[in-house]
Amino acid sequence: MRRSYVRALGTVALAATLVVAAGCQDSGGGDGGTASGDCGGKIAIFGAFTGDNAGLVIPSLNGANLAVEQFNTANPNCKVTMQPFDTQGDPAVATPFANQIASDNSFLGVIGGHFSGESDATMPIYQAAGLAMVSPSATRTDLTQKGNTSFYRVVGNDGTQAGAVASYLKTQNAQKVFMIDDASAYGAGITEELGKQLGPLVVNKDKIQERQAQFDATISKIKSAQADYVFYGGYTREAAPLVKQMRAAGVQAKFVGPDGLYDTAFPKGASGAPRARSSPARASRPTRPAAPSPPTTRRSSASRRAPTAPRVSTPRRSTWTPSRPARRPGRTSWRT
Amino acid sequence: MHFDELIGHLGQHTVDGLSKGAIYALIALGYTLVYGVLRLINFAHSEVFMVGTFAVLILWNQLGVENNPPVGQAILFLVLGLVVAAAASGGTALALERVAYRPLRRKNAPPLIFLITAIGLSLVFVELFGQVLPKLLGGALPDVFGRPRQIVGMPTIIQQETLFTIGNTAITNIQLIVFIAAVAMMALLDWFINRTRYGRGVRAVAQNPETAALMGVNQERVIMLIFVLGGIMAGAAALLWSMRFGFTQNSIGFVLGLKAFTAAVLGGIGNLRGALLGGLFLGIVEVYGATLFASNWEDVIAFVVLIVVLMFRPTGLLGESLGRARA
Numbered sequence: 161m162r163r164s165y166v167r168a169l170g171t172v173a174l175a176a177t178l179v180v181a182a183g184c185q186d187s188g189g190g191d192g193g194t195a196s197g198d199c200g201g202k203i204a205i206f207g208a209f210t211g212d213n214a215g216l217v218i219p220s221l222n223g224a225n226l227a228v229e230q231f232n233t234a235n236p237n238c239k240v241t242m243q244p245f246d247t248q249g250d251p252a253v254a255t256p257f258a259n260q261i262a263s264d265n266s267f268l269g270v271i272g273g274h275f276s277g278e279s280d281a282t283m284p285i286y287q288a289a290g291l292a293m294v295s296p297s298a299t300r301t302d303l304t305q306k307g308n309t310s311f312y313r314v315v316g317n318d319g320t321q322a323g324a325v326a327s328y329l330k331t332q333n334a335q336k337v338f339m340i341d342d343a344s345a346y347g348a349g350i351t352e353e354l355g356k357q358l359g360p361l362v363v364n365k366d367k368i369q370e371r372q373a374q375f376d377a378t379i380s381k382i383k384s385a386q387a388d389y390v391f392y393g394g395y396t397r398e399a400a401p402l403v404k405q406m407r408a409a410g411v412q413a414k415f416v417g418p419d420g421l422y423d424t425a426f427p428k429g430a431s432g433a434p435r436a437r438s439s440p441a442r443a444s445r446p447t448r449p450a451a452p453s454p455p456t457t458r459r460s461s462a463s464r465r466a467p468t469a470p471r472v473s474t475p476r477r478s479t480w481t482p483s484r485p486a487r488r489p490g491r492t493s494w495r496t
Numbered sequence: 497m498h499f500d501e502l503i504g505h506l507g508q509h510t511v512d513g514l515s516k517g518a519i520y521a522l523i524a525l526g527y528t529l530v531y532g533v534l535r536l537i538n539f540a541h542s543e544v545f546m547v548g549t550f551a552v553l554i555l556w557n558q559l560g561v562e563n564n565p566p567v568g569q570a571i572l573f574l575v576l577g578l579v580v581a582a583a584a585s586g587g588t589a590l591a592l593e594r595v596a597y598r599p600l601r602r603k604n605a606p607p608l609i610f611l612i613t614a615i616g617l618s619l620v621f622v623e624l625f626g627q628v629l630p631k632l633l634g635g636a637l638p639d640v641f642g643r644p645r646q647i648v649g650m651p652t653i654i655q656q657e658t659l660f661t662i663g664n665t666a667i668t669n670i671q672l673i674v675f676i677a678a679v680a681m682m683a684l685l686d687w688f689i690n691r692t693r694y695g696r697g698v699r700a701v702a703q704n705p706e707t708a709a710l711m712g713v714n715q716e717r718v719i720m721l722i723f724v725l726g727g728i729m730a731g732a733a734a735l736l737w738s739m740r741f742g743f744t745q746n747s748i749g750f751v752l753g754l755k756a757f758t759a760a761v762l763g764g765i766g767n768l769r770g771a772l773l774g775g776l777f778l779g780i781v782e783v784y785g786a787t788l789f790a791s792n793w794e795d796v797i798a799f800v801v802l803i804v805v806l807m808f809r810p811t812g813l814l815g816e817s818l819g820r821a822r823a
Contacts, residue, residue, distance in 0.1 A: 210627070210644050212747070343792045369792035371751050373741065376512035377786030377794070380505060400647050401743050408656040408670075408742075428639075429647035429743050 199238035203228070204261045206282075207274030208249030212397045215423035217249075217274045220296045224271055247273070251281035258282035262289035269294070276300035276346060279311065286310045299419075300345060318346070321418055322353035329358065329389060329416065338387035338413065339365040340378060340402070342394030350418050351393035363387055368398060375402050379409045387413045395420040400429025502787045507665030509783045515671040515740070517779020518678035522733035523756035524763070524771035525685060526589070526726030532766035532816075533702045533722050536597070536607070539614040542753020543621035544589045544727050548734025549744035550625060550640070551584035552577045553650050556738075557639050561651045570653050574739065581738075582731035589727030592617060593720060618749075626746035647745040650738050674736045681732045682772050685725060689768060698722060702766070755798070762802055764812030773813055778802075 205224050207217040221244060228242045245261070247254040254273060261267050262285050270286055270293040273279035279298040286293045287310040295303075295313040299321065303311060329337060339362055341351035348367070355362050364385040366378045382390060390406070390413045392399050403415050502509060526541040561573055596613055626645040633641045640648060654673070658666040689695035700708035701718045709715050737752075738744070755778065763774025778798055785797025805813065 212645060212647070212745075215643065215646070367790040367792040369795065371747070372791065372794075373743075373748065373751065374516055375791070376516060377509070377783050378791050380508060380512065380787070381501070384501065384505070397647055397745070400649065401741060404649060404742055408652065409668075410656070425643065425646045428642070429649045431649050 200240050201268045202264075202266045203240065203242045203269055203271065204245060204257075204267050205242055205271040206245040206247050206254060206257055206261075206278070207272050209244060209246040211248040213249055213275075213395050213420075213423065215396065215425045216297070216420070220271075220274060223296075242271075243267075247278050249275045249278060251277045254278035254282050255285070258285040262286060262291060267291060271296065273298055276303060279303055283308045283311050297419075300349065318350045319353055322350050322357060325350075325354050325391065325416060325418065326357035329361070329391075332389070332414075334361060334389040336363040336385060336387045337361050337389045337391055338363055338382050338385050340390065340392045340394075341365075341367055342370055342398055343367045344370065344394065346420065347393035347395070349393075351391065354391060354393070368394075368402070370398065372398055373401055375405050378402070379406055379411060382406065382411055382413065383409070389413055390415050392417045393420070396423045396426045396429060400426055403430045498788060502784060505664060505787075507663055509787055510780055511665055511667055511671060513780030513783035514776055515674045515779070516783060517759070517776035518675050519733050519736055519740075519775075520752070520756050520759045520778055521772045521775025522678050522681060522729050522736070523752060524760040524775050525682065525729040525768065527757050527760040528763075528765055528768060528771045529698075529722045529726045531760070532768075533698060533719065534597075536610045537614065537757070538592075538723075538726075539611070539753070539757075540592055540596075540617040540621065541589070541726065541730065542749030542756070543618050544585045544592070544749075545730040545734050545737075545752060545756075546621065546625065546744070546746065546749035547588045548581040548585035548731040549738055549748060551580045551731075552735055552738040553648060553744055554637065554640055555580045556651055556653075557637065561653070563652045564655050565651075565653065573653055574735065577735045577738065578732060581734045582728045585731030585734060586724045586727035588621075589723040589730070590720060593723040598716075598719075618753075622746050622749070645746050647743055650742045650744070652742055653739055670740050674740055677732065677736060679772070681729060682768070685729065686768050688725070694718075694721060758798065758802055762805055762812055764814040764816050766816040767812070767814050770812055770814035777813070 205221060207220065208214050209217060209221055224242060228240055232239045245254075245257040247257060258281075261270060268291075270291055272293060273282060273295055274297045276298040279293070279295055280300070280303060283293070283303070283306070287308055291310060292312065293310050295311070295315075297315055298313055299315055299317045301317045301319050304313070304317070337358055339351050339355060341347040351365070355365070364381055364387070366381050368375065368378060390411075392402065392415065394417075399417055399421050406413075406415070523541070523545050526544065527538065530536055530538045530541070555577060556573060559573065559576075565573065596617055597610065600609055600613060630641040630644045630646075634643075642648075654670060656668050656670045659669050659672060660667055689698055697708070697713045697718050698721065700711065700713050701715055705715060708718075756775070759774035759778045760771050761774070762778055763770025763772065778801075781801045782794040782798050786794040789797070809815075
């Protein structure tokens with residue numbers, strides 16, 4: 161949970177700043193009339209509050225809500241409200257919301273986007289409207305290199321994260337690293353950067369695709385490479401079944417992932433039997449661990465195996481499009 | 497291109513492909529049965545499978561199943577899982593037919609309406625399990641519906657172990673179970689359609705609904721029967737999936753359904769043995785493709801092969817027929 165706390169606290173701080181800014185708007189406000197007269201106002205927050213990767217974003221939403229609540233308790237005469245917009249992480253959903261927010265004068269600022277793809281798509285709209293957007297988690301490197309004056313973020317970028325993974329793997333004396341990514345801008349970007357930094361330590365790599373659920377081919381590649389570490393650049397939805405199938409197939413290589421896996425759904429999806437862990441009945445049976453200890457969501461005690469994730473203090477995310485491709489039209493005729 | 501890897505472990509990749517394709521084939525049967533009789537692509541069938549996986553998950557969750565139970569219990573859990581999944585999937589398929597398709601048939605709706613209805617139903621089920629049920633049952637079943645649209649793991653019922661090795665090809669217990677169970681279910685269905693009285697009715701309606709009705713075949717009953725049969729096969733596939741991969745999600749049916757539909761078309765839609773052949777063939781092609789290039793190429797390879805096959809055999813590998821002639 162540590163990372164989530166860090167991120168949630170980051171969002172609290174960020175929201176607090178915006179809230180204070182909202183509260184002070186009355187003195188300097190020229191044409192941007194606030195909703196409730198002299199004081200208070202509205203903040204927008206947008207991101208994937210539902211969907212496959214919502215577990216990464218909801219802590220941030222909760223943090224922002226807490227910050228607003230705290231401010232309103234401390235300043236009963238100057239209440240600020242926050243309006244969430246659920247984009248499901250999809251740039252195509254985020255854009256109409258951005259237009260709506262931009263055309264509404266009562267908004268003072270925006271928290272988001274949480275993913276790089278939606279941030280990238282909406283940055284120009286917020287810039288044109290003169291609204292500042294502050295992201296808790298969009299990490300694609302080029303977001304801050306486009307000359308956009310609206311976009312700010314309170315995390316490091318993918319380059320810092322890849323560096324942290326590389327130095328972690330080196331301190332663990334990794335010899336054969338197998339790299340997998342999900343071919344997304346986020347996953348492939350981090351993995352490519354890591355590959356550069358690891359050089360000859362990378363024995364082989366594979367690319368999977370979003371929504372893939374069966375990983376036989378990837379697993380036999382890991383086996384023939386005899387890797388001691390597997391790095392996966394991507395999100396929980398594919399990582400959880402991947403780890404589960406790796407372990408079932410007897411691959412004991414340690415699994416390392418970036419912040420796309422900082423999600424409580426990851427251990428849930430990768431392990432399965434939540435009761436099994438606390439059951440003394442099974443203790444005498446020598447069983448192989450069905451799931452890896454998910455490093456990013458539990459504190460590792462001294463007795464447990466060393467955490468397999470790098471201690472990275474920043475990063476995260478990029479594009480995610482949950483688009484359902486159009487179904488193939490079939491020839492149907494009832495009673496031809 | 498990793499030719500050496502593919503050739504070096506050809507046997508292994510074939511075995512992996514067969515066990516992958518067996519699940520496709522079981523789901524493909526549902527598409528093919530309904531198409532053979534109604535000439536309708538039931539796109540909601542992928543969600544029939546998804547409901548089956550959730551039924552297994554809820555059952556195992558309620559029974560408090562843990563990882564690696566003793567063999568006796570494991571068999572019990574699997575048999576119970578099969579019954580529950582088949583009941584849930586078969587029931588869902590039947591409900592779809594009664595609630596959605598039958599009223600349309602009564603009104604002689606044009607074929608496109610059926611197609612759109614099927615896609616709409618599919619979305620309804622995806623969101624029902626993704627959003628509505630988590631809201632309603634999130635408190636009662638936190639391990640199943642804890643968060644909207646989340647991915648949920650299931651306990652490992654059978655620990656995967658290598659049973660025997662031929663050359664450098666290792667065959668695991670789970671692969672063997674999946675393959676044998678899938679082929680057995682299909683053989684059973686094939687026997688049912690070709691050898692029993694009910695099966696004869698199904699074939700008769702597939703060949704010519706009006707004549708079959710004149711000969712005293714109860715058409716509505718036949719249609720209900722094929723939906724239930726397809727649902728039961730999807731339920732069996734759901735159990736095998738749960739045993740082998742051990743996770744589910746509300747959106748899990750989409751890709752699998754698409755693949756199963758492809759398998760059905762590849763083998764010759766409307767043809768039961770074609771679905772088996774198409775499924776296994778598709779599974780092997782995907783694993784070969786993923787090995788040769790990278791895993792994100794497997795769909796590209798699969799669909800290229802589909803197009804090539806359809807160029808030379810436009811009705812699929814075995815041709816369109818449920819039972820026999822369908823002019």
